[in-house]
Amino acid sequence: MAKSRKKLGEILYRHKLVSKEDLTKAIKKSKADNKRLGETLIEMKLASEKVVTQALARQAGIKFFNLEKEEIDPEALSLIPLELIKKHRIIPIEQNNGLVKMIVSNPDDFETLDMLRFRLNADLKCYFAVPRLVDEYIENLGQEQEEESEEGGGGGFGADDESYRASIDATAAELEEMGHAIEGELRRAAEADEDDDGPVIRLVNLIIDEAVNMGASDIHIEPMSDRVRIRYRNDGVCIERDNIPKNMQAPLLARFKILSGIDITEKRVPQDGRIKRTVGDQDIDFRVSTLPAYHGESTVLRILRPESVNIGIQALGFEGDHFATFQNIIKRPNGIFLVTGPTGSGKTTTLYSALKELNRPDKKIITAEDPVEYNVAGINQCQVRTEIGLTFDSILRSMLRQAPNIILIGEIRDGIVADIAIQAALTGHLVFSTLHTNDAPSAITRLIDMGVKPFLVASSIQAIMAQRLLRLICKNCKTIDTDPDPHYLRLLNIKPEDIKKNPIYKGKGCPRCQGTGYKGRVAAFELMEMNNEIRDLAFQKAPSGEIRKAARASGMKTLLDDAKRKVFKGITTPQEVARITQSEGLMVDLDDEEE
Numbered sequence: 001m002a003k004s005r006k007k008l009g010e011i012l013y014r015h016k017l018v019s020k021e022d023l024t025k026a027i028k029k030s031k032a033d034n035k036r037l038g039e040t041l042i043e044m045k046l047a048s049e050k051v052v053t054q055a056l057a058r059q060a061g062i063k064f065f066n067l068e069k070e071e072i073d074p075e076a077l078s079l080i081p082l083e084l085i086k087k088h089r090i091i092p093i094e095q096n097n098g099l100v101k102m103i104v105s106n107p108d109d110f111e112t113l114d115m116l117r118f119r120l121n122a123d124l125k126c127y128f129a130v131p132r133l134v135d136e137y138i139e140n141l142g143q144e145q146e147e148e149s150e151e152g153g154g155g156g157f158g159a160d161d162e163s164y165r166a167s168i169d170a171t172a173a174e175l176e177e178m179g180h181a182i183e184g185e186l187r188r189a190a191e192a193d194e195d196d197d198g199p200v201i202r203l204v205n206l207i208i209d210e211a212v213n214m215g216a217s218d219i220h221i222e223p224m225s226d227r228v229r230i231r232y233r234n235d236g237v238c239i240e241r242d243n244i245p246k247n248m249q250a251p252l253l254a255r256f257k258i259l260s261g262i263d264i265t266e267k268r269v270p271q272d273g274r275i276k277r278t279v280g281d282q283d284i285d286f287r288v289s290t291l292p293a294y295h296g297e298s299t300v301l302r303i304l305r306p307e308s309v310n311i312g313i314q315a316l317g318f319e320g321d322h323f324a325t326f327q328n329i330i331k332r333p334n335g336i337f338l339v340t341g342p343t344g345s346g347k348t349t350t351l352y353s354a355l356k357e358l359n360r361p362d363k364k365i366i367t368a369e370d371p372v373e374y375n376v377a378g379i380n381q382c383q384v385r386t387e388i389g390l391t392f393d394s395i396l397r398s399m400l401r402q403a404p405n406i407i408l409i410g411e412i413r414d415g416i417v418a419d420i421a422i423q424a425a426l427t428g429h430l431v432f433s434t435l436h437t438n439d440a441p442s443a444i445t446r447l448i449d450m451g452v453k454p455f456l457v458a459s460s461i462q463a464i465m466a467q468r469l470l471r472l473i474c475k476n477c478k479t480i481d482t483d484p485d486p487h488y489l490r491l492l493n494i495k496p497e498d499i500k501k502n503p504i505y506k507g508k509g510c511p512r513c514q515g516t517g518y519k520g521r522v523a524a525f526e527l528m529e530m531n532n533e534i535r536d537l538a539f540q541k542a543p544s545g546e547i548r549k550a551a552r553a554s555g556m557k558t559l560l561d562d563a564k565r566k567v568f569k570g571i572t573t574p575q576e577v578a579r580i581t582q583s584e585g586l587m588v589d590l591d592d593e594e595e
Contacts, residue, residue, distance in 0.1 A: 008037050011055045012047065022046045049130045057128035060107050065093060065127040067103075067137055076100065077141070078205055079120060082278050085138055088112050091129070098122045103129045121258050200251045204259070208286070208301070210241075212279045214514075217303055217344075219286075221256065223249050223296030235471045235521050236344060239514065249296055256299050260288035267297055275301070282306070287371070304373050313353050316346075317470075317522035319565055322557075325527055326465070330354045330432075335462035336425045338412075340437045346469050346523050347434045348373060351408060354432060355379060358406055367408035368395040384410070396420040400429075409433040415451035422452060425460040439559065440464040440528035441547040444538045458530075458538040466526040468559055468580045470572045471518035477510035481573070488574035492564055502568035522571060524563040524580075528556050 009027060012018040030040035038056060041047040057064040076092040089105040104126045117124055207230060211219045216232035228244040244252060257264045260273030275286040287302040318326060329337055339347045352374060355365060359378050370384035382395045393416045399407060411434050412418045425431045437443045443464045447457050481504040507517025528551045537547050563577040
């Protein structure tokens with residue numbers, strides 16, 4: 001038979017902490033006021049907060065921690081994100097050999113305790129502390145982290161917006177210091193005992209923080225035959241950061257899995273998870289993906305910054321003519337607006353910037369996404385969950401009954417979704433979506449190939465915009481390129497007389513841009529607005545080459561044209577434009593250009 005828990009009054013009386021008369025008064029008053037006995041004793045000043053908390057600890061069968069005298073290990077505090085500490089009113093106080101000692105507010109909250117055991121991969125030993133002191137400690141902890149938050153530039157899509165760029169990046173000196181810290185932790189982790197997880201935990205925390213402060217978009221953890229390679233994707237290009245010893249592969253990958261809520265015992269199938277973490281004063285989401293590979297599980301963390309969808313349409317990189325056309329298109333009452341490009345070309349950022357421009361109290365906006373990457377206030381966002389039958393097409397059919405004004409479809413993947421999107425556009429809805437094609441004209445032929453009737457494509461689409469991201473020349477080391485490479489000038493059809501009017505710039509390379517000469521990215525666009533001629537060609541199922549000629553004849557600037565304008569404005573380099581256009585097969589035929 002389970003042993004019954006003693007009452008608080010009985011514990012206080014037996015240990016002569018409260019007299020019988022005072023206890024009787026407090027019990028009567030607590031019943032009359034409908035309050036807890038401990039709270040009433042403190043209010044009546046019959047017992048101190050410390051005495052009541054010690055009695056509650058004895059009642060719960062756990063120890064008391066004196067926050068006024070006993071010290072907390074700073075390394076233990078780094079085990080749990082501040083947001084979880086605040087949310088659950090917990091304080092990790094010590095970590096040793098797979099055991100974490102922790103102040104808790106409710107030792108009977110088994111769900112929270114199980115979550116913490118899973119995240120930390122450790123056993124917990126619970127303590128009580130005076131609630132007022134716990135709240136004060138957590139508040140001071142938050143203030144300390146805020147004071148220690150670092151300043152610098154963002155280096156991401158839309159990095160022309162200086163207020164955005166200054167929101168999260170660390171300075172070169174701070175990044176160098178963080179790099180030394182990572183190397184130190186790596187050394188300690190390699191020398192540590194197998195049972196000591198502390199160095200690995202600190203190493204993972206430092207890797208995540210460094211990647212965020214560098215402005216990286218992804219962290220790649222790649223097991224190889226003799227090592228584990230760590231790479232950051234910065235401005236679309238992978239940079240190798242570290243090579244970690246092979247014997248650290250298992251604890252390193254396990255730590256990332258624990259943080260993201262992924263099953264650490266399953267190594268045979270791909271898994272997905274998420275991490276929420278506060279870096280500086282920013283709450284940042286990480287989308288985590290694991291993939292079984294020959295030498296172990298390849299793990300990628302996609303860094304999702306909330307600010308990346310708050311940069312504003314003007315900061316995306318539109319030139320004057322494109323900006324005016326784009327504003328006009330997104331404010332139409334119905335029709336489809338498609339954004340095309342490969343993964344990582346900024347399509348989501350562009351569409352969210354448009355939605356935020358349209359997000360007004362008189363407009364109802366619903367999205368269907370897989371996955372929902374950014375949470376936007378005022379917009380109804382639906383997550384695709386194919387395992388329970390919640391697919392794009394089922395969400396779309398249901399959302400049309402919600403009478404929305406504007407619909408965002410994360411991606412048109414098949415003819416069924418395309419048909420529903422077109423029907424929505426024809427029945428008075430403005431539909432935004434993405435499609436994986438190289439350029440704007442190809443989107444029309446792609447939809448027809450999916451099985452959509454040509455007359456529906458011709459009548460429903462308002463405009464199609466293709467985009468790519470170009471790296472910006474680092475402003476800190478920007479200089480005139482006195483001897484530009486003729487090979488790249490020839491590829492872009494840039495003539496000597498063009499350079500006389502508009503000099504070519506480059507980045508020399510500096511600590512701020514990690515020696516690359518580039519910092520941040522901006523988009524190049526190809527915006528094709530539908531007109532009668534293009535609609536006729538779509539109806540006739542004309543090839544994309546004919547549609548492209550008609551669009552150019554009506555004034556459409558290609559991706560290459562827009563990118564060259566940015567070269568002449570000193571924003572990017574011919575090498576960067578050639579890298580994007582050649583890899584995507586978008587380089588123009590010079591003979592056609594001369595015609």
